[in-house]
Amino acid sequence: MRQTLRIFFLGGYFSYRALFNWQSPRFYVPTMLGGPAFQVLFFAYLGRFSHVRDDAFYVVGNAVQVSGMSGVFGVAITVGGERWTQTLAPLLATPANRMALFLGRALPHIVNGFIVSAFGFAIGRLLLDFHPAPGTIPELALVVLLSTTTCTAFGLVVGALGLRWRDVFTIANPAYFLMLLFCGVNIPLSALPKWMQVVGSGMPLTHGIAAARRVAHGASLSSVDGLLGKEALIGLCYFAVGYILLRVFEAEGRRRATLELV
């Protein structure tokens, strides 16, 4: 048990440290803070032009979704990137508990995603017409933390697919941008065709964003427990699918001797 926890926490920590670029402020600030901040501003102005909803709608939607910069790209690079760095084969040769190994890699990205998201909210508060009551902030933070976790679970699925299809960005890029379309980030779900609503309701963040919008408008956490329950359930499903895919692709990679192909 102690060893499993060690792999979970230390393995995750070191794999995050191994994203050497991300340790540099010259990379982290433009990518993780600058890009998401401008995303929030862009869609808020697009929202003003389209007359669909107010600034708060776009600030909450995008500030929650930008956690995907870490949750989707980070996990995808951490897991899928083992192949580029040629560490995948040695890693999978170890007898380490796979659950601890892979889920541990997701943990730092939940924390990082939360920071990115919080920065997006701060930009909305400072530069746009978004002024939630101070009392709502702790509850909003809890909703964002849950959403970031489910987004990271989705990233685990993307990372697993990256193990199979070699170029992880081919999957991570569309995954991130499709969330903008399907998850009610910028368009109310009711304005989308039925099939898109169905897809969106099975995606991460959709219910979390809906809950965050209500909480930011003053609703209590208990009044959105249904949405939070759905978001948590979807997150658990993605974690399970991600883990199963990782095990399947690991076995397939061993059988076909493709673990080291880049």
Add this chain to the structure above:
Amino acid sequence: MRIARLLAVCWWFQLKQMTKAGLFVFTSIIEPLIFATLAYYLFKAGHRPGTLLYAALSAGLMGIWTSTLFGSGGAINFQRWQGVLEPLVASPPPYALILFPQTLAAASIGLYSLASTLLWGRVIFGIPLHFAHPVAFAISIVVTIVSLGVLGLVMGASFILYREANALSNMLEFPVWIVTGVIVPLSLLPGWIHPLSWILAPTWGYRAIHNAALGGNPWPGIGIALGLAAVYFFIGQAVVGAFERRARERATLSLV
């Protein structure tokens, strides 16, 4: 003649190389289609049906910037990774004449974006493609692509010294969409942003394309975009030369 051949060969080679890269297929086709769909439903939800062609067109133009940004910003880094930056810098032609066709190719890839979003709008959403001034529309697209290619030269050159160029590329996609008014009119933005918009050639190129497609006078935009492109070219050449010398002195040219 030799220079024209050099430019043409480099442009064509880079164009073929980029067309085969998954990243550019995404940035030039898939991402613009996602944004076109998003803009379509957003404007529809806002009951602005007259703006649907505008949405498809703007999403395509956004894609041109994305291709330019990632292609130009990453051009030097790609050469670094492939180990060809030093030989290219050491070769007889000025390095600016090698870099420019590459950034122009990156902007040219953006044509895929425009074609795909317009086709997507027509086929999926039934948006009628009636352009007010078809000839001016074609000219304004060519001028916009050239002006973006030259802007890419300035950008790519400044990234010689900045090894985290891809990080800057990640950041600059949305702000230039905002500042150039590609989809959100400049009148909605704070006044202090306007002077920044005016010195960006894409602002005028996009304005010319919108006017040529939707009605309006595209020629002032075309003229200003061309003028700014000429200014950028002189700046780009000087910047490439200066940064190249500095990178040689500090022996950082091939550091990845």
